[in-house]
Amino acid sequence: MRILEVEDLSVELEGEKILENLSFHVDEGEVLTILGPNGAGKTVLLRTLLGLLPYRGKIRWKKKDLRIGYVPQRLPFIKDFPLTVKEFFRLKEVSEREMHGVLSSLLMADPSILDKKMGTLSSGQFQRVLVAYALVGSPNVLLFDEPTAGIDLGAEETVYDLLNRLKMKRKITILLVTHDIAVVYQFATHCLCLNKRMLCFGTPREINGTLLSELYGGKVKIYEHRH
Amino acid sequence: MNIATSLLTGVLISSAAAYLGTLMLGRRMALVAGPLGHLTLPGIALALMYGFDVTLGAFPFVILGIVLIWLFEVRTKLPVEALTAIVFATGVAAAFLFLPIEQAEAALVGDIAMVGTFDLILTAVLSAIIFSIVTKNYRKLLLTSISEDLARVQGINSKKHNLIYLTMVAIVVALGVKLVGGLMTAALVAIPACSARNLSRNLLQDRLLAIGFGVGSCMLGIVLSQISGHPAGVLIILINAAIFVMTAVFKR
Numbered sequence: 001m002r003i004l005e006v007e008d009l010s011v012e013l014e015g016e017k018i019l020e021n022l023s024f025h026v027d028e029g030e031v032l033t034i035l036g037p038n039g040a041g042k043t044v045l046l047r048t049l050l051g052l053l054p055y056r057g058k059i060r061w062k063k064k065d066l067r068i069g070y071v072p073q074r075l076p077f078i079k080d081f082p083l084t085v086k087e088f089f090r091l092k093e094v095s096e097r098e099m100h101g102v103l104s105s106l107l108m109a110d111p112s113i114l115d116k117k118m119g120t121l122s123s124g125q126f127q128r129v130l131v132a133y134a135l136v137g138s139p140n141v142l143l144f145d146e147p148t149a150g151i152d153l154g155a156e157e158t159v160y161d162l163l164n165r166l167k168m169k170r171k172i173t174i175l176l177v178t179h180d181i182a183v184v185y186q187f188a189t190h191c192l193c194l195n196k197r198m199l200c201f202g203t204p205r206e207i208n209g210t211l212l213s214e215l216y217g218g219k220v221k222i223y224e225h226r227h
Numbered sequence: 228m229n230i231a232t233s234l235l236t237g238v239l240i241s242s243a244a245a246y247l248g249t250l251m252l253g254r255r256m257a258l259v260a261g262p263l264g265h266l267t268l269p270g271i272a273l274a275l276m277y278g279f280d281v282t283l284g285a286f287p288f289v290i291l292g293i294v295l296i297w298l299f300e301v302r303t304k305l306p307v308e309a310l311t312a313i314v315f316a317t318g319v320a321a322a323f324l325f326l327p328i329e330q331a332e333a334a335l336v337g338d339i340a341m342v343g344t345f346d347l348i349l350t351a352v353l354s355a356i357i358f359s360i361v362t363k364n365y366r367k368l369l370l371t372s373i374s375e376d377l378a379r380v381q382g383i384n385s386k387k388h389n390l391i392y393l394t395m396v397a398i399v400v401a402l403g404v405k406l407v408g409g410l411m412t413a414a415l416v417a418i419p420a421c422s423a424r425n426l427s428r429n430l431l432q433d434r435l436l437a438i439g440f441g442v443g444s445c446m447l448g449i450v451l452s453q454i455s456g457h458p459a460g461v462l463i464i465l466i467n468a469a470i471f472v473m474t475a476v477f478k479r
Contacts, residue, residue, distance in 0.1 A: 050380055070380045078373050080252040082427045091370045092381060117428065 001028045002062060003141060003173050004049070009057035011041070011048050017196065018044045022057070024192055024201045028140075031167060031174045033184050036194035042177040043073060045194065046143050049175070069139030071130050073146070073177075079119035085129055086114040094136045102132045105169070106162060131162070135170075142166070144176045160187050230453060233339045236350045237445040240402045241415060241463070243354040245441030246361060247399055248420030249434050250368050250392065263400045264412035265315040266292030268322035270401075271334045271409050276325065281333075282349060285409070286401040292318065293393060322409070337408035337460035339449060350402055357395050368392055369430075406445070407460035415441070418467040425474035440470050 004026040011019040018041045026032050034042050048055050050070060061068075078088075089099045103113070106128050113125070121129065134142060144163070160183055166172050176188070184191050184204045191207055193200040200207055267285035274284025292314055299310045326334060333341070342350075361368065367388050370378045375385040396416070403412035423436035448463030455462075 047376060050376070052376055052379055068380065070377065072374060072376055075374050075377070081369070081373065082424060082429055082433045083369075083373075084429045087430045091366050091373075115429070 002026075003028050003030075003066075004062070004175075005058070005060040006049075007058040007060075009045075009048065009055055009059060011044055011053060011055045013044070013053070019048070019055075019194075020197050022194075022198045024198070026173060026175065026190070028173055029167075029171060030189045031163075031176065031187060032190045032192060033188040034175065034177045034192045034194055035179075035181065035184060040195045042194055043145055046070075046145050046175065046177055050143065066141065067137060067139040069134030069137070069142045071127075071134045071142065071144045075118075075130070081118075083118045084115050085118060085121070088118050088129065089133060089136065092133065092136050098136060102135045105135070105166075106132050108132065128162075135166075138170070139172065140170075141173045141175070144174060146176065146178045146180075163187065229343075230340075230449070232344065232347050233342055233459075234446060234449055236342045236347045237339050237406050237449050237459070237463075238442050239350045239354040240399070240406050241419075241441040241445035242438045243357045244399045244403055244412075244415040245419035245423075245437040246358065246434065247392075247395055248416040248418075248441075249423065249430075249437045250361070250365075250372055251396075251416060251420060252372075252424065263289050263292055263397060264403065264409060266318045267400060267404050267412070268318045268334060268409040269325075271404055272322040272326035272330075275330045275333060276327070280346065280349065281404050282346070282353075282401045285404045286397065288318070289397040289400055293397065332458065333408070335408045335410055336458045337404060337406050337411075339406050339459045340452070342405055346405060350405070353398050353402055357398060360391065361395060364388065364391060407463055411460060411464050414464050414467060418464075418471050419444070422467070422471045422474040425471075425478040440467065444470060 002025060006025065007023050009019060009022040010017070022045070024032075034045060036042050044053065047053050049059060050068065051059075086099070100111075108125070108128055113121075113129075118126070118129070131144070134144075142163075163174060163176070164187060167174060176183070178184075184207065188204055191200065191202065191204050192198065193207065266288050268288075270284035270286070270288035271281050272284075274281045295314055296307060296310050299305070299313075300307055303310070322334065323331070332338075367378065367383045368391070370381070370383060371385045371388045371392075378385045378388070399416065400412045403415045407415055419437045419441035420433075422440045423433050427433035427436055444463050444466040448466050449459045451457070451462050451466075452459035
């Protein structure tokens with residue numbers, strides 16, 4: 001079933017064209033990775049899909065029973081507040097039970113994390129808490145904006161294992177912004193290559209080296225992982 | 228000239244200001260209270276010259292200032308900091324064009340000893356409004372301060388909440404001029420919150436400490452002013468600053 005349909009989407013911010021004539025669609029249960037160099041408009045695309053930015057064209061989300069979770073790239077201002085993890089969760093209307101549930105599903109069952117300040121978490125823990133926060137309210141679509149800097153999620157699990165598990169357990173549809181081409185092959189069902197214009201849209205298999213070198217300016221070699 | 232009235236009025240103002248301050252650090256908002264405070268000067272000048280309540284004089288000028296800064300920002304796209312500097316200087320200059328110099332002290336550093344029953348009632352009503360509105364919307368205001376994107380994804384109207392917050396700041400600034408004058412109201416909002424942040428381990432502690440520091444400095448300032456004869460506004464700000472320095476030393 002179609003969950004999102006985008007037609008001829010263009011976004012212009014302060015007179016500068018950020019996105020031009022994008023058309024793609026996402027079906028239920030798919031994992032769409034959005035790939036592109038810095039400044040390609042990936043974050044802008046996610047924010048536009050969330051209705052946070054003005055646009056031309058059409059964005060049609062499925063109407064019935066749509067619950068969107070959003071994992072932003074970073075929250076630079078959160079360090080300004082002495083907010084504990086628990087207090088952060090309280091910014092969403094959430095029961096204790098659900099909070100513990102999502103945290104333990106992300107391998108953060110240790111209750112001592114709840115009283116830690118958001119600003120003192122390691123980047124990996126912080127990322128997990130953001131994912132957990134997005135999962136409160138059992139969304140069926142997750143929009144995930146991966147941080148630019150490599151983050152260490154700990155030895156036991158990468159963020160992609162984590163998303164994979166979510167996909168299996170919760171039958172969640174995922175739109176994932178990433179810089180990591182390996183992710184596309186390991187994890188995605190579909191891929192959108194973006195550099196202001198849309199350069200490709202299809203399954204990972206359809207993406208070839210020529211396209212990627214066009215995307216990144218001809219300096220990319222692909223090492224395909226097979227597990 | 229009743230010290231109980233002064234103390235009670237001061238406590239109400241400083242607690243409301245400190246409470247608002249705990250929400251202010253997120254998005255450079257402390258900058259807003261400063262310039263807004265200065266914008267009150269022409270209003271204070273008018274109030275002093277014609278003998279009506281300084282808060283009532285200050286408030287319309289704060290609103291005028293917010294609107295002016297917003298209009299200039301939309302029109303020129305210059306940074307808000309630059310625009311507020313312009314509006315601030317204009318406010319000070321306009322005030323001193325009219326204000327007789329012997330009344331300047333009350334305008335600059337406040338005069339809490341001057342307050343009467345009317346001031347106390349007005350202050351009590353306005354600070355009750357601030358406390359109830361901010362408490363009711365605390366989560367939404369906080370999330371808007373942390374990330375407008377996240378707030379809007381959760382269906383929070385961030386524009387509305389920014390406006391609510393700004394209005395509360397405008398009210399507290401207009402009240403603050405009674406206590407510390409037209410130049411230092413920003414400090415009344417910002418310093419207790421900064422001191423609290425140095426020590427607090429969670430949001431609840433943060434709010435309680437900020438209000439505690441704000442109220443404590445205010446009471447001590449007013450009492451010391453009775454003894455030493457220095458203006459209370461000046462002492463209150465200095466005590467607040469001393470507390471901040473101490474918390475900075477003890478910050479773990």
